[in-house]
Structures are given as C-alpha cells and as structure tokens.
Amino acid sequence: MTPPRSPSLTLRLTLLFALASAFVLFLLGLLIGNAVERHFEEQDLDVLNGKMQLARHILERDPGNQPNETLTQQLDDALTGHHGLIVAVYDQNGETLYANESMVFPQDLLTTRTTPRREQPFKWSTNDGLPWRGISSTVKLGTDGGSSYTVVIATEISHHEHFMTSFRQTLWGFMSLATLAMGLLGWFVVRRGLLPLLAIKRQAAEITANRLHTRLPVEAIPRELADLADTLNGMLSRLEESFQRLSDFSSDLAHELRTPVSNLLTQTQVTLSKARSAEDYRDILASNAEEFERLSRTISDMLFLAKADNNQIIPSQEPIDLAEEIGDLLEYYDVLAEEKSIALSLSGSGQIVGDRLMLRRAVSNLLSNALRHTPSDGGVTVQIDKYDDGLTRIAVENTGSEIPAEHLPRLFDRFYRVDSSRLRTTESSGLGLAITRSIVLAHGGNVDVCSTNGVTRFTLLLPTSPSR
Template identity: 60%
Template sequence: MAPAGQILFATSGAQFPQSLLNSRVRVDSARPTVWTTEDNRPLRGVSALARTGIKDAQPGIVAVATDISHHEHFMSSFRMTLWSFVVLAALLTGFLGWLAVRRGLAPLQAIRQEAAGITAHRLHSRLSADAVPVELADLVEALNEMLARLEDSFRRLSDFSSDIAHELRTPVTNLLTQTQVTLSKARTSNEYCDVLASNAEEFERLARMIADMLFLAKSDNDLVIPNKEPLNLIDEVKGLFEFYEALAEEKSIVLTCSGSGFVSGDRLMLRRAISNLLSNALRHTPAGGRIVVRVDDTGDSVVKLSVENAGETIPLEHLPRLFDRFYRVDSSRQRLSEGSGLGLSITRSILRAHGGDAFIRSEGGMTVFELKIPV
C-alpha cells in the first residue's frame, strides 16, 4: 500500500483490518494481529514499512497474513481434551480417595460392629485384635481392658446387690417371724421383754450394717477425711489385745506383737482397721493357735503392720476378692457367726483413705494380712 493509501498490490481475496494498515498505529509492531474475515476464516498477520523506490516518496506499508484455521481447530481440540482429562482425573481421584478411606476405615467399622453387640449380658465378649492393623492394636487392647474392668465392676455390683438383699432379709425375716409368733397368743411380761431384747439385738445388727455401708459409700466418693495425729502403732495393737484378751483365752489363742512404728493417722479409724483384722484372725484361728502382729518401719516412708494366724489355707482364686463387700470364701457358713462381711472392705477403705493399702497372702496353713501405712 502506498503512503497515500492506494493499494499497489494485493493477493486475491485478501482482507486486512484497518488497524493493520494504519501506519501510525500498527506499522512495525512486533505483535501480530488476529482477525476473522467475512467468510469466517481466522487469519493472523503483521505489517511493516517498506521503501517504494519512488524519489521523495514516503515508505509504503507491506502487510502479510496467514490462515490459522488449522491451528484454531487444533487448539480447540486440545482444550476440549485437556478439560476432559482434568474432569476425569478429578472424578477418578475422588473415587480412589473414597475407596482408600473406606478401606482404611474398615477395621474401625468392624470394631464398631463388635462393640455394638456388647451388652450388659455380653460383657465377657472381647474385640478381635487379629484383623486390625498395627496402628489400631493399642486401641483394641485398651478397649478390651476397659471391657474387663466393666465386667469386673458389673459382677461386683451384681454380687453386692444380691448379698445386701440377703443380709438385710435375714434380720428382717427374724424380726417379722418372731413378732408374728409372739402376737399369735397372749404372753407374759417376761416373755415380751425377751422378745423385745431379741429384737433389739437384730436392730443393732441392722444399724451396724447400715453404718458400715454408709462408711463405704463415703469412702467410694472420697468423703472419708482422716483426722491425723501422731500414733505409735504397737501401742494401739497392745490396747486392742486387752480388748480381745477374754475371747482369746476362751479359745486358748495366744496373742503376741513385736516391732515399732510411728505414723500420722486417724486413731479411731486405724484402730477399727486393726480390730477388724484381729477379729477376723480370732474367728478363723483354731483353738490353741497363735496370732502374731508385727509392726515394721521399712525406712521408705511406709510402716507395715502384719497380722498372721494359723488356719486353713485360703484358695488362691479367692484372695483377690476377700476385700469385696459381703464376700465369703465359703458361702455355706453361718452368716450370723461371721458378722456382716464388711469388715475387710472397711479395713481397705480406711487404709486407702490414709494413702496406703491392704494386702493378703495365704499358704502353708498360714494367712497374713498386711497393712501399708504412709508415715
């Protein structure tokens, strides 16, 4: 194109936009121009100034363009393919992620199903640890330990409910029967006095049992607070020996004590704990036997008090439960002669309230109860 605007030469059908032929706007621009012709053909072109060889004439404009229909079609197909792959990859990634999560959570689902089947009547069931990954083995073990504790607590509660019903039923039945018999016909004043005295004994037994149960309930809720004072345990033991001396002489049982140890504790509560052990030992020691109490200051801020007596060896399976409420090794024994069955439970509660504990061992015809009391 000449500087004056005349077209000097043009390819047949050539259509250039005016911006490409404007020397003040697009000439010598490095960026090509893309446009579409009237018949919808996409073109890309550039323009530049060129000398015409005419003397004193301004340079002319040379514009060149190429058809890019093939490139446009390729880019359109490429964009379609790219977006298809992106969408497909997103869907596939989501599906594989869901599949991996489902497979990874399968052991947890199995644990949930097994746990859902555990009821109060199936507390003996345990979760299977064979089919779970190593990462969940500790969780399954912890859950099984929790189930074992729940089973033990539920069993103790069930036994306690049965035992307390039996313990309360016995004196109530005795009172009711004796009262009904007394009222069946007229009695003398002496007979009425005897009945009332017998009833009073039953009421005293009920009162002691209720008081003991209230004490244990407070102990379970950490409401037992010892009133601590300095104590010499051996002096407390000797004082209790004087109390039980008549009963020991009646059964020809020798009471001996040795050692020394000072602690800070509640005098009445610790005397009650030691008294329960002595009463238990006197009850189970055969005539002519010996009960030995030893107090030992171990030097590691703990004083040990042990009560040793001869008698039948307690089977090993009963030892862990001797401190349970109302528990007896031989359930066929007469309950009236053995107390309410709360003495050892109270002893352990008293020791734990002082920060200590009570233990038992029995072998070779010797039974030893041991109390550990912090100094």
C-alpha cells in the same frame, strides 16, 4: 437443642484424599505447562539467535562504503523463505536502516544503546492482539569497528500461544476429572478400609448386660485397629468384673438383710398370735433389739463403704504411735484370746500421721478376723516395721488352716466369705475386710494378704507422712 454432628470419618478422609490428589495434580500441571512453554521459548530463541548471527555476519562484513541498497539486498536474501520473521536495523540516531516489514517494537527491546547486548527473549503483543517474541543486539559495522547498529529480530508466536491455550485447557480439564476420579476412588478405598471398624461397631452393638463375656476377635482385625480392639476387650473385662461384683453384692446384701428382717417379722407375728406376759414381751423386744443393732451396724458399714467409693472419706491428720494404739487393741482382745488359748504378741514400733479412729478400726477388723480363724493354742502376731521409702508396714499373722489361693483376690470384697455356704453368724457381717481396705486406701496406702505354710498374713502399707 441437639448440637450438630461432626462430619463422618469417611467424608473427612475422602476430602483429605481429594485435596492431596488435587494439590499433587496442580503442581504436576504447573510443571508440565511450564516445561512445554519453556520448550517453545527455547525453540523460538534458537531461530532468533540463528538469524541474529546471520545478520551480524552480514553487517560485520560490510566495509562501510557500500550503498544501503546492497546491504538491504543482502539482508533480504538472508531472510528469504522465513515467514513471520521481522528483522530491523537502526543506526545510532534511531533511524531505520533496514526493516523487512513495518513494526513498532516496544521500547524495552530497543535498549541496546545502554545495554550492549539483549539476547534474552522479550515477549509482547501488538495492537492487533498478535503475540511476538524478539531479541536485540548491538553490532559494529565492518571489521574495523565502525558505526554501531541495533539489530532487532522478532517472530510471531500466535501458533504457539494457540497450542498452549488448547493444551492448558485440556490439561486442567484432565486434572479436574482426575481429581474427581481420585476423590471417588478415595471414597471407595476409605469405605473398604473402614469395614473392619464397622464390623467392630456391629459386634459392640450386640454386647448387652447378659453378653459381657463376648470379646472382639483381635486376630481378624487389621494391625492398626488391634490396639483399639484390645482396649475395648480390656474395658469389657473390667465391666464384666464390675457387673459381676455388683450382682454378687446385690445378692449378698439381700441375703444379709433378709435373715434379720425375716426373723423380726416371724418373731413379731408369733408374738402377736396370742396374749403374752410382760416378761415375754420384754424378752422378745430384747431379741428384736439385737437384730436391729445388727441391721444398724450393717447399714452403717454400707454407708461408710459408699462414701469410700465416692472419695468422701477424708481422714484427719494426727500423729499416731502404732505400738501404743495396737497395744491397746491387744489388751481389748486379750480376754477373748485367753478363752480360746490364743497367744497375742506385738513387736516393732512406728509412728505415722493419719486418722486414729479409722486406723484403730482397720487393725481391729484384722485382729477380730484373725482371732475368729485361729484354732486353740494358736497364735496371733502383730509386726510393725518402718521402711526407708517412707512406708510403714503393719503385719497381722495368725496360725491355722490356709486360705485357698483362688479366694485371696476376693477376700476384701463386700460380703465375700471363703465358706461357699455363706452361713450367717452373729460375729461377722462380711464387711470388715472391705472396710479395712477402704480405710487404708483413703490414707494413701495399700493392703495385701498371703496364706502359706499354715500362716495367714494381712499386711497394711501406710505412708509415714500425711497423704496428699
């Protein structure tokens, strides 16, 4: 079953943009709504405080011996022209001293008997659903501090509530449309912003095995995607190099195997063309055996390199005296060196932990290669040095013609030869240096080559302690 695909980047960015816009607009709506409501509250409080000051002034001027009708008349005169405003005065026993209209006030508004002053607005709704806002305060009758009275002033705020309801509906409707518009705008912006990415996609889709040389134009790509383009170009460069090496390897392998197989086939066909003596058959079989041995060595080397490429080579860990091992190899090659009048020498000493047979093979490949390319009366020198950083160096130098600099990076490639004609010889299959590098890498080391001033030097850097 195919797993569900994740949402597109365009959809995710659009949703994030819309959510961010909705959050900002929501906070803005709350801020505006609270500000308008606070404005109306302050406006109502100004009116209520003004009437409270007027009522307090009237009550505090009362000497206390005037009839209630006089006080009632003064309060009525003060409230003339103020519709929707209710004023009530209660004595200490809760009896109504004055009320311009009948109103049942909430008990919380009448708590001035325990709280001397309550001038913060209190909001409530009556049974008929009308909203009110009011304040209350305790006033001493007369200037000599006579009886205390509770004055309650309230105003009906239904017009404010209607306005706020309509305002909130309009505000949140606008916010919803704005969020939708911001989402659509975000989708458009994201689509426009991702056009360079779509261009990269189209250009990458055009890259095939035959067009690995194509590169993405970094200069025409926004700065945020330039690193991605550089990474893709680097990947294409590595793929092109690997593909070219694989193509060259396939060609070289076919070339290496074609010659011995062709020789075997031709020689066998010629042998079978007519009857021959037993001695002739013996000579032909011996010649075929040499070709088969060469094929066997090539196939064995290829299997070794294939294991190395897949990290299947696990070197054994044993102490190795490099001077002793390399000295034995020099004795083995001494006869060949004498035939070509080549001087062999060894200097230095060192001990490492690794696979004895593998390291002998790696150094033997270097010595064989050096002897093959050293002219008569030349010299091959092996130098062993131990470094303080835990590395041991084995340098194999030989005199002779220098290797052109352009060939040095590819000397360790399989079947690679400096000779462009790639002539096949019985001495080399073109895999020795590649095997040497694989062995050194398996031991956690490195290999290098340089060729200057008539001297070619191959250097093996190996860790002294066992590799992990």
